[in-house]
Amino acid sequence: MNGQGEPVRVLLADDEHLIRGALAALLSFEDDLRVVAEAASGPEALAMARAHRPDVAVLDLEMPGADGVTVATSLRSQLPGCRTMIVTGHGRPGHLKRALSAGVRGFVPKTVSAQRLAEIIRTVHAGGRYVDPELAADAISAGDSPLTTRETQLLELAADGAPIAEIAERAALSPGTVRNYLSAAAAKLSAENRHAAVRIARSQGWL
Amino acid sequence: MNGQGEPVRVLLADDEHLIRGALAALLSFEDDLRVVAEAASGPEALAMARAHRPDVAVLDLEMPGADGVTVATSLRSQLPGCRTMIVTGHGRPGHLKRALSAGVRGFVPKTVSAQRLAEIIRTVHAGGRYVDPELAADAISAGDSPLTTRETQLLELAADGAPIAEIAERAALSPGTVRNYLSAAAAKLSAENRHAAVRIARSQGWL
């Protein structure tokens, strides 16, 4: 499908120069792949994508400005022809779910080899999908988040250890209401208190 | 110093295959550097170092088994001739201090280019030192940890949001004592409670 005369145009987005540069160098060995743009942040990735119209965007999950899934969501509407895939260091189950519903076609941990990554880029470009088996298993066994929108939102605000009063102020809610929601969230996650609940939600990629 | 006939022997340790492989490929372009061993974990890095006796060990800070600084400390006694350097994604001030006192000669964020990394490897091999200016500035302005041994230890036990009773049990201390130490720690860090204190200590690399 990918003719010798028309290499796959790839966008690389990762905030770590070292990895991005190294990756670009490795992919350049593949005759049918061509890195046409690089970016070090979420917004930059979007701008580069608009300017260079890649066939496949390889996005790091953790980036300043906007994370990989957010970028993928934007790309889906702005550049429908561009396939997206996520590369990540530590993949939580929830992240995979968010990514898939954002139209991401590949989800790969950074523990794969460059060879393998190149193959996956080709697969994704050809319209296929690839999800790391390990992560997929985790995601399936983990299930969906039992938390409601507000509960999740308040857990996020509680994530830095702030007292209830501060959370209530930042959420423009009554302190009593905040306590109720956080109590409910902790109960759903079988946590002893809201701080432990934050940890659990984080580990599942639910926050 | 590094003659054409004797390239610098390098050990690469990073748990992410993708980065390690890419890095190895990039460094192979430099005629005077030769990657003689790779490792994906702390213990493996030690074993590889003993087997291949590299001139310079490039260690990722976050690795399973044993972190980069721990490995560097062990290397210092087991292979005194081997220079060590740390590469890290997010470098906290405290980590830099720990690394330097472990005899590490290079401390570099992953945001540098491969070119630059190669230069730094040469510098370190020649007996020089290199510390990222940004990280150095942070470390200097941050100062030392004001926490005592026990305070730090108890903050670690409190890191997962466990209630006081559980922390006391795990530390084999009286609950009252635990509260006293955590209260003192929070006060020293100007935190509103122990959970916020954990966050602050983490951000400084003090835990």
Added chain:
DNA sequence: CTCTCCCAATGACAAATGTCATCAGCACTG
């Protein structure tokens, strides 16, 4: 030897937090 600092503990008190019952509005579903 005295002074200081860390460790460990206790008791008391105030403040924050977790838990529960209850209520009301709103949106959606069958």
Added chain:
DNA sequence: CAGTGCTGATGACATTTGTCATTGGGAGAG
């Protein structure tokens, strides 16, 4: 339209946590 579930709030209560004063032992410095 009745039922369900999310949201937002209040009040009461028990528990947990934070704070402070105080004590005592041990290690190290001057």
